[in-house]
Amino acid sequence: MNNSKILFFMGKGGTGKSTVSAILGLMLAESKKKVVVISLDSAHNLSDIYETPLAHKPREIDPFLYAGEIDQEKMIQKYLKDVQISLKRRYSYLTAFNIENYFDILRYSPGLEEYALMLAFNNIIEKFSGFDYIIFDMPPTALSLKFFNLPFLSGKWIEHLENLRCEINKKREIISRVRFAGKEYERDKILSKIRELKDQYQSVGEIFQDSDRTGVFTVINYDSLAVSETLRIFNSLEKIKISMKKIIWNRKRKGDSFDDIDNSFSSVPFFSLPFSRERLTGFKALNNYIRTVDLKISDFL
Numbered sequence: 061m062n063n064s065k066i067l068f069f070m071g072k073g074g075t076g077k078s079t080v081s082a083i084l085g086l087m088l089a090e091s092k093k094k095v096v097v098i099s100l101d102s103a104h105n106l107s108d109i110y111e112t113p114l115a116h117k118p119r120e121i122d123p124f125l126y127a128g129e130i131d132q133e134k135m136i137q138k139y140l141k142d143v144q145i146s147l148k149r150r151y152s153y154l155t156a157f158n159i160e161n162y163f164d165i166l167r168y169s170p171g172l173e174e175y176a177l178m179l180a181f182n183n184i185i186e187k188f189s190g191f192d193y194i195i196f197d198m199p200p201t202a203l204s205l206k207f208f209n210l211p212f213l214s215g216k217w218i219e220h221l222e223n224l225r226c227e228i229n230k231k232r233e234i235i236s237r238v239r240f241a242g243k244e245y246e247r248d249k250i251l252s253k254i255r256e257l258k259d260q261y262q263s264v265g266e267i268f269q270d271s272d273r274t275g276v277f278t279v280i281n282y283d284s285l286a287v288s289e290t291l292r293i294f295n296s297l298e299k300i301k302i303s304m305k306k307i308i309w310n311r312k313r314k315g316d317s318f319d320d321i322d323n324s325f326s327s328v329p330f331f332s333l334p335f336s337r338e339r340l341t342g343f344k345a346l347n348n349y350i351r352t353v354d355l356k357i358s359d360f361l
């Protein structure tokens with residue numbers, strides 16, 4: 061059964077998303093929970109933080125901890141290949157129009173990046189369905205928000221397509237009845253494909269909105285730009301009924317006070333992680349930090 065908890069780490073560039081994802085991954089693995097940490101940001105730094113080589117295919121770091129860095133370009137190529145195969149199969153009569161030309165256009169079509177992220181997301185949650193936790197270190201805010209919006213926007217769009225296709229089929233049926241009375245009408249492959257996509261978007265949207273299963277964390281620093289970006293994330297997610305689980309105020313130094321933050325996000329719990337003088341790379345340093353600041357899994361969850 062697929063019921064692993066899914067945790068996303070978002071926030072302004074450089075606030076510490078990858079470091080905090082890596083730390084939580086270590087803590088969960090330490091408590092004997094099976095966890096996979098996945099970087100969805102194409103400017104990866106998870107392998108630098110763990111000081112261990114990571115690739116597109118997640119690998120075992122210890123029996124409880126897996127990690128990987130998704131190759132976005134690979135996902136885009138995979139998507140284009142799938143589209144190419146399926147179009148060629150469905151529209152074989154169009155080869156005269158040189159279908160290849162369309163793929164060049166498709167490569168630059170809007171939405172491709174977030175679609176590739178969704179493919180990666182689906183692959184990972186399926187592949188690691190037996191794990192307790194799946195942690196996603198997210199790309200920059202703009203792309204992450206497009207990714208979260210994708211199932212809802214596409215869902216609406218695909219519903220229109222479905223209606224349109226049903227209308228077309230109704231008309232075609234009338235014509236075919238007149239022409240070939242009594243002939244059983246062939247199942248519409250295009251309508252089946254549309255419905256398959258609709259279900260796919262719907263189930264991803266449901267996962268995003270399921271606050272028992274899914275948690276979105278935002279990492280901030282003592283910096284007003286990071287705070288305003290967090291407010292944007294909060295408002296954008298709220299519109300699509302995705303709640304923010306916690307705000308993590310990272311790199312907090314003595315004397316920093318964030319009174320204004322309480323007002324902006326009064327409904328979102330937050331906790332702080334102190335500034336570390338030691339470099340936070342490598343398992344030893346990360347574990348040392350966890351111990352020194354006495355960090356608990358319950359701080360996050």
Ligand SMILES: Nc1ncnc2c1ncn2[C@@H]1O[C@H](COP(=O)(O)OP(=O)(O)OP(=O)(O)O)[C@@H](O)[C@H]1O
Pocket residue numbers: 071072073074075076077078079080101103105310311312333334335336337339340341
């Ligand atoms: N609590 C901390 N104390 C001190 N340094 C920290 C802390 N957390 C993160 N850092 C450092 O801050 C820098 C940025 O962290 P990190 O790479 O995790 O951020 P990021 O949000 O993933 O960045 P990007 O947006 O580039 O992916 C790194 O050098 C990291 O070691």
Ligand SMILES: [Mg+2]
Pocket residue numbers: 077078079101104105197
């Ligand atoms: Mg990062």
